[in-house]
Amino acid sequence: MQYKEIVSVTGLSGLYQLLTTKSDGAIVRNIGDKTTKFISARQHNVTPLESIEVYTIAENVRLHNVFQKMVEHETSIPPVDPKTATKEGISGYFKSVFPEFDEERVYVSDMKKMLKWFELLKANDLLHFEAQVAEDNAAGEEAAPVVEAPAAPVAEEKPAKKAAKKKAVAEDAAEGEEKPAKKAAPKKKKTEE
Numbered sequence: 001m002q003y004k005e006i007v008s009v010t011g012l013s014g015l016y017q018l019l020t021t022k023s024d025g026a027i028v029r030n031i032g033d034k035t036t037k038f039i040s041a042r043q044h045n046v047t048p049l050e051s052i053e054v055y056t057i058a059e060n061v062r063l064h065n066v067f068q069k070m071v072e073h074e075t076s077i078p079p080v081d082p083k084t085a086t087k088e089g090i091s092g093y094f095k096s097v098f099p100e101f102d103e104e105r106v107y108v109s110d111m112k113k114m115l116k117w118f119e120l121l122k123a124n125d126l127l128h129f130e131a132q133v134a135e136d137n138a139a140g141e142e143a144a145p146v147v148e149a150p151a152a153p154v155a156e157e158k159p160a161k162k163a164a165k166k167k168a169v170a171e172d173a174a175e176g177e178e179k180p181a182k183k184a185a186p187k188k189k190k191t192e193e
Helices: 063-072 087-097 108-123 130-139 161-176
Strands: 006-009 016-022 025-030 036-040 045-048
Touching: 063 108, 087 108
Parallel strands: none
Antiparallel strands: 006 016, 006 045, 016 025, 025 036
């Protein structure tokens, strides 16, 4: 399993490995308990972690850059527990590890989510970002203007057969017959008082 296969699923906690996509959803494996399940595209959206970016004071950064900083500072500044830490404790941790955060646009709830994801990735030995750093350098990308990339539906195929049939029937009817002209409603008479 690689970092680029890891996704977040709306409506479900934790992180998942994207195994395969289908026309009506996807099959994912929970990183924590290793259970596999089908998720419907009607109910859930899937966002790859490699596409998520975080607001900073200057240019936005990819999520893996934040995780790298957390790894680098882990011995000197251990991560706080997102379940027991206060809001001030969590924002203080991120200020010390990644001072470039834009405090007005990165909420404490986002920071908690990043801490939980960091714990999951660390427990499963998925904090290796060499490939992502190489891709960023090769593409010359610094950042895009979003905190999280909008989650795209897993499947975007929509059948257009019924609409095409209705249009063909309407065209056939229009060729053979003329439609009657619409009649205007009678005008109301004004009464003088």
